[in-house]
Amino acid sequence: MFPSSFDYVRASSVSEAISILNNEEDAKLIAGGHSLLPLMKLRLANPSKLVDIGRISDLSYIEDRGDHVAIGALTRHHAIENSQVIKASVPMLSHVASLVGDPSVRHRGTLGGSVSHGDGASDLPAAILALDATLVITSGNGVREVEAKNFFKGFLETDLNQGEILTEIKVPKATGGWSYQKFNRRAQDWAIVGVAAVRNGSTKISLVNMASMPIRAEAVENALSGGASIDEAAALASEGIDPPSDLNASADYRRHLASVLVRRALAEANSN
Amino acid sequence: MTVTDSQTSHGILGTRTLRKEDPKLLSGEAKFTDDLVIPGALYMALLRSNVAHAKIVSIDTEAAKEAPGVVAVYTYDDLKDDWAGPMPCAWPVTPDMKNPNHFPLANGKVNYVGDGIAVVLANSKEQAIDALELISVEYDEIDPVLEIEDSAKDERVIHQDLGTNASFKWDLIPNKDGVDEAFAKAAFTVSERYIQQRIVPAAMEPRSIVVVPAPFGGDFTIYNTTQIPHILKIMLALTVGISESKIRVIAPSVGGGFGSKLDVYAEDVLTLALARKLRKPIRWTEERTENALATIHGRGQVQYIELAADASGKVTAVRVNILADMGAYLQLITPGIPLLGAFLYHGVYDVPNYSFSCTGYFTNKTPTDAYRGAGRPEATFAIERAMDALAHKMGISPIEIRRRNFIKKEQFPYSSAAGLVFDSGDYETNLDKAVGLLGIEEILAEKQRRIDSGSTKLLGLGMSFFVEMCGLAPSRVLASLNYGAGGWEAATVRILPTSKVQVVTGSAPHGQGHETAWAMIVADRLGIDINDIEVLHSDTAIAPHGLDTYGSRSLSVGGSAVHMATEKVLEKARSIAAHQLEVSEADLDYASGMFTVKGSPDKAFPLAGAAFEAFTAHNLPDGMEPNLEASVTWDPPNFTFPYGSHFAVVEIDTETGKVDLLRYLAVDDCGNRVNPLIIEGQVHGGLAQGIAQALFEEAAYDDRGNLITSTLADYLVPSAAEFPFFELDHTITPSPTNPLGVKGIGEAGAIASPPAIINAVVDALNHLGIEDVEMPASPQRVWRAINGAKKG
Numbered sequence A: 001m002f003p004s005s006f007d008y009v010r011a012s013s014v015s016e017a018i019s020i021l022n023n024e025e026d027a028k029l030i031a032g033g034h035s036l037l038p039l040m041k042l043r044l045a046n047p048s049k050l051v052d053i054g055r056i057s058d059l060s061y062i063e064d065r066g067d068h069v070a071i072g073a074l075t076r077h078h079a080i081e082n083s084q085v086i087k088a089s090v091p092m093l094s095h096v097a098s099l100v101g102d103p104s105v106r107h108r109g110t111l112g113g114s115v116s117h118g119d120g121a122s123d124l125p126a127a128i129l130a131l132d133a134t135l136v137i138t139s140g141n142g143v144r145e146v147e148a149k150n151f152f153k154g155f156l157e158t159d160l161n162q163g164e165i166l167t168e169i170k171v172p173k174a175t176g177g178w179s180y181q182k183f184n185r186r187a188q189d190w191a192i193v194g195v196a197a198v199r200n201g202s203t204k205i206s207l208v209n210m211a212s213m214p215i216r217a218e219a220v221e222n223a224l225s226g227g228a229s230i231d232e233a234a235a236l237a238s239e240g241i242d243p244p245s246d247l248n249a250s251a252d253y254r255r256h257l258a259s260v261l262v263r264r265a266l267a268e269a270n271s272n
Numbered sequence B: 001m002t003v004t005d006s007q008t009s010h011g012i013l014g015t016r017t018l019r020k021e022d023p024k025l026l027s028g029e030a031k032f033t034d035d036l037v038i039p040g041a042l043y044m045a046l047l048r049s050n051v052a053h054a055k056i057v058s059i060d061t062e063a064a065k066e067a068p069g070v071v072a073v074y075t076y077d078d079l080k081d082d083w084a085g086p087m088p089c090a091w092p093v094t095p096d097m098k099n100p101n102h103f104p105l106a107n108g109k110v111n112y113v114g115d116g117i118a119v120v121l122a123n124s125k126e127q128a129i130d131a132l133e134l135i136s137v138e139y140d141e142i143d144p145v146l147e148i149e150d151s152a153k154d155e156r157v158i159h160q161d162l163g164t165n166a167s168f169k170w171d172l173i174p175n176k177d178g179v180d181e182a183f184a185k186a187a188f189t190v191s192e193r194y195i196q197q198r199i200v201p202a203a204m205e206p207r208s209i210v211v212v213p214a215p216f217g218g219d220f221t222i223y224n225t226t227q228i229p230h231i232l233k234i235m236l237a238l239t240v241g242i243s244e245s246k247i248r249v250i251a252p253s254v255g256g257g258f259g260s261k262l263d264v265y266a267e268d269v270l271t272l273a274l275a276r277k278l279r280k281p282i283r284w285t286e287e288r289t290e291n292a293l294a295t296i297h298g299r300g301q302v303q304y305i306e307l308a309a310d311a312s313g314k315v316t317a318v319r320v321n322i323l324a325d326m327g328a329y330l331q332l333i334t335p336g337i338p339l340l341g342a343f344l345y346h347g348v349y350d351v352p353n354y355s356f357s358c359t360g361y362f363t364n365k366t367p368t369d370a371y372r373g374a375g376r377p378e379a380t381f382a383i384e385r386a387m388d389a390l391a392h393k394m395g396i397s398p399i400e401i402r403r404r405n406f407i408k409k410e411q412f413p414y415s416s417a418a419g420l421v422f423d424s425g426d427y428e429t430n431l432d433k434a435v436g437l438l439g440i441e442e443i444l445a446e447k448q449r450r451i452d453s454g455s456t457k458l459l460g461l462g463m464s465f466f467v468e469m470c471g472l473a474p475s476r477v478l479a480s481l482n483y484g485a486g487g488w489e490a491a492t493v494r495i496l497p498t499s500k501v502q503v504v505t506g507s508a509p510h511g512q513g514h515e516t517a518w519a520m521i522v523a524d525r526l527g528i529d530i531n532d533i534e535v536l537h538s539d540t541a542i543a544p545h546g547l548d549t550y551g552s553r554s555l556s557v558g559g560s561a562v563h564m565a566t567e568k569v570l571e572k573a574r575s576i577a578a579h580q581l582e583v584s585e586a587d588l589d590y591a592s593g594m595f596t597v598k599g600s601p602d603k604a605f606p607l608a609g610a611a612f613e614a615f616t617a618h619n620l621p622d623g624m625e626p627n628l629e630a631s632v633t634w635d636p637p638n639f640t641f642p643y644g645s646h647f648a649v650v651e652i653d654t655e656t657g658k659v660d661l662l663r664y665l666a667v668d669d670c671g672n673r674v675n676p677l678i679i680e681g682q683v684h685g686g687l688a689q690g691i692a693q694a695l696f697e698e699a700a701y702d703d704r705g706n707l708i709t710s711t712l713a714d715y716l717v718p719s720a721a722e723f724p725f726f727e728l729d730h731t732i733t734p735s736p737t738n739p740l741g742v743k744g745i746g747e748a749g750a751i752a753s754p755p756a757i758i759n760a761v762v763d764a765l766n767h768l769g770i771e772d773v774e775m776p777a778s779p780q781r782v783w784r785a786i787n788g789a790k791k792g
Ligand SMILES: Cc1cc2nc3c(=O)[nH]c(=O)nc-3n(C[C@H](O)[C@H](O)[C@H](O)COP(=O)(O)OP(=O)(O)OC[C@H]3O[C@@H](n4cnc5c(N)ncnc54)[C@H](O)[C@@H]3O)c2cc1C
Pocket: A028, A029, A030, A031, A032, A033, A034, A035, A036, A037, A038, A073, A074, A099, A100, A101, A102, A105, A108, A109, A110, A111, A112, A113, A114, A115, A116, A117, A121, A122, A123, A124, A160, A164, A165, A166, A167, A188, A189, A190, A191
């Protein structure tokens, strides 16, 4: 398996990357390449040009900014997994990063790439959704910010437009209770169903692989704020949700798993 | 075997010697077929059918022919005169077996997703693959026949000219009346149906071929990642129509095969035929998805097994009926795979009455063929699951039912009702050892505690006790099964003038460590450093005679031949030494490279001296030929019958259905142990593959016959993270059938582990009323079983 032919340029700065994107409609950014290249190899994506931002080193950082942690879009999963700042301030994010794929994936894949790709089966987008992160987007017109819950739009579809680059992810500190439940068959696999729970004031729950994009389990969140017990709330895990079916899980089994995992996540988040 | 007084061991056999192969494999120095740099080669790519069953209305290759770098595009019609015969099937199991037309490219009709339609040759791999997208095929689709039991109904016949989907029916019913009577009189019977799902062998190195023609000499060097360089040479000579003496097959480093490289594929024929046609080197390397689609699958059976037992639980008859999935065509030994298990459905039990029937059916899926254990895992699964079912029915423990039925130590050599002679065994001792290591009481107590406390994490303990026939095989026995080759193996041992040793073997390793084990066999006898011994293999010009590596045969057949050749060479050296020392041969002792005269050890002559004398031939005994070399071709008198007890402890999350393997204990008996490190490696790999069949792997199709597990993201080959550390131990019961006293170990883990795992899963769920879970016991499947039982 290999992609159809394409051009390749390496951008040395964000502004250079933006100007190339603006000049070529079919050009696509490549960061770690670990979501884009598989699609290209299956020839499901056939960009005419790849703009490699993988070496823009000033987009790779983790900074404590008081009430939140700012993470450069090119920060690798491995760096997030091992960062003392993140372990201290957003421990769930470090844990989730440690569960992505295998070590080689974690050394290549970037947080910005994972979030921009917006895959409903991915761990990190769901994590930042439950963490109420804010996404910083840079384009020729300047910089804008979008809340994670307004960022994911549909199947591999986000709020990003051509010519825009996700440059930073701002994650509010979350040192209260949390849990991340990833259910899969092999350690290296994507989640069949995953659940992130964060207690930060109210309790936020997001779901992995229960829809075409990362989603919040709003029915659960509402029930909890209305005083429901964990069991009552967990029973609503897939309320209003139409999960996919595949070889590993039919929709009804996914619904069942979501309830079990939400219940476990809430129990764990309440106990730490 | 007679042990002469001259036979001494230097204590090397049985040691954990590090593998000589590994430094070059680990450093990347070892070369695999795709690593070879061959200037001027053309790259081949195949357009494959993306529908399971269709008539081909038209194929348009014009645009592909014009694509950049493309040298040629061919379909069946273009090449039909470029081969001498159809794709070979070397095991016509019955005289009336039906074998459909099968050529390297589809002739007007495609029969599975992956069937080759057209071939592109281009200057680069990328150009060849890009050009495939420019070929258009118009199909007239036919509903596919996908399930074996649907195929058996013959409502839709895949190969119309055969008139039926049944390829053959093969029976082994030595005593029908005895079987019927045993069932009529039985105090207990069980009647079970099991499914052996299809498995993708998924060798780490995919298939790869380079054919290099010598345009003026008219001969061909074939580099091929194969398990069977010798058999491939013969088959290609016949199929392509090239003199066998003009073909040299070299298998460079081979990254695993598991039976999938024990075959002759369309690409083997195409690369050779096209190298002849274009007089250019042709190369091809499989992509991972092609490996899933167009390399053979393993297993694929529906099994019916019935046991009759008397009031004490003694099994009096086994009756088996197998429906075996051939896939779309017969590959090299497809129809013979069920026969390799046909004699073993009574397992390790002394069963007087036996009946086995098997029918092979075509389906619109990838052809099946040998996969690690080939026929014997299927047999072991059926009998070991059925024994648990019988134990459950009688209310006795799985261990007890097995003890009551074991073939007893005193019964060996044991003549089975199915017609085999089991070489040696002491099953009780082996089981005692495993039970001792396991700590059964604690496991059972914990299991009960969890049930009593209403835990959602249930424990299950499962076992299997396996035996297999391996070390293929006595040639006359193979003849009685209509197998198209013998079962001998050849070896040459050559001591060079500088006293370094070359060992030439006809066995073709692809991960088994022959370079180490064979050197150990020679070093143990000669008392020299294993680093002074080179093992040459897998090149038909260097090792002209051989029957290659499969069926756990290498050590017991090929290793024995090496041992015998070493003995022969040593005898020649002894003659030379005796001549030099002017004593009789019987007066010489031999140890560590030195002949000494009995009683006067200062009178000595070194092996190295004998080697040099043999080379110069200045002063050899009268009539002796120069050179110190001996060859042996050995045909074993019987199979070997390794066995062992395997135990699995699983934990099942009843809320999700996920099965976690907590412990796995294997106590194997493979006779004498040449290198425990290699044995343990073989057991680890075999267990991983067998447990994978039980819990993870399945070649799954949708209802149009598309393989939906065609990448390694969807086809779940487990990693080390999914396994506990395997607990291994052993007993040693030497085989009397070969001079080393060894038995095979390559397939043991894959044979024994699937029933141990499923027995453990069922044990955990038994109190809920669950009596079977199909493989693979995926979380969804287990959850559904639990859910069904609750409602039930
Ligand atoms: C074998 C394997 C296993 C995996 N397992 C998991 C898993 O268990 N869980 C999981 O969550 N993920 C998994 N992944 C995906 C992995 O986490 C990817 O690395 C990640 O999703 C994408 O990051 P990337 O940097 O590689 O992005 P790329 O592949 O480079 O890019 C992905 C997409 O985002 C766009 N993009 C990239 N960066 C930016 C940016 N800064 N601004 C705007 N657009 C951008 C690209 O144009 C492209 O469309 C796995 C991947 C592989 C190959």
